[in-house]
Amino acid sequence: MKIIAGLGNPGSEYAATKHNVGFMLVDALADKLGIDNWQDKFDAKVAQGFLGTEKILLVKPLTYMNESGRAIGPLMNFYKLEPEDLIVVHDDMDIPAGMVRIRKKGSAGGHNGIKSVLAHLGDEHFARVRIGIGRPLPGWTVVNHVLAPFTDEDKPKIREAIDYLLPAVECIVKDDVDMAMNKYNPKKQKKKKAVEAVAETQEGGTENAAE
Known part of the structure; x- marks a missing residue:
């Protein structure tokens, strides 16, 4: 069994804010898989379903962002899961709007929700x-920023990012996080494009020299 936990804040006033992209992706995954059996459990909204043959638990903590681990930790204990069985979806200010990154482990990187999860799990391998x-x-504070809605310019980027990540999350569940990183992290595509750009430049230079 895998837990797919989207981080965010409960309540309609926060639903469209930047801090709630984790909730947005979990909701999108639930819609795609036809999962609608939501219930309250361990300070979270949870829903069970299947991805292929793998059982999954979708989780949206109701503890507010900074206490996300207070919901996720007890759920992990209740289902007797290891950190490697957890997938956490969250916002990241260090990445441009709409860009995505998948990581296998690591520190909180200043994200309070991840800090809380780390504190309750005592392990970074999720x-x-x-x-x-x-x-x-x-002139904006971090709080102003994360609790504000996306701009009209960024809204379509976020929708595209969520659509792009749905099969990536499925890949983590059905295969593993390494395969998902290799397949869906965009950095390798950038390197490939950079190599192609250099090759085109070199070809252009050769043609110009010939002329």
Whole structure:
């Protein structure tokens, strides 16, 4: 069994804010898989279903972001799961809006929700699916930024990121996080494009020299 936990804040006033992209992805995955058996359990909204033959538990903590681990930790204990059975989806200010990164483990990187999960699990070996929300505007505090809705410019980028990550999360569950990182992390595509760009430049230079 795998737990797929999206981080965010409960309540309609937070639903469309940047801090709630974890909730957004979990909701999108539930819609795609036809999972609608939500119930309250261990300070979280939880719903069970299957991805292929793998049983999954979708989780949206109701503890508010900074106490996310207070919901996830007891759920992990109740189902007797290891950290490697957990996938956490969350926002990341260090990535431009709409960009994505999948990680196998690591520190909290300043994210209070991940800090809480780490504190309750006592182990960093769980997958993170990170959705970029960009840095605060000049004069904005971090709190202002993460609790504000996305701009009209960024909304389609976030929708595309979530659509892009749905099969990535499925890949983590059905295969493993390493395969998902190799397949869905965009850095390798960038390197490939950079190599292609250099090759095109070199070809252009050769043609120009010939002319």
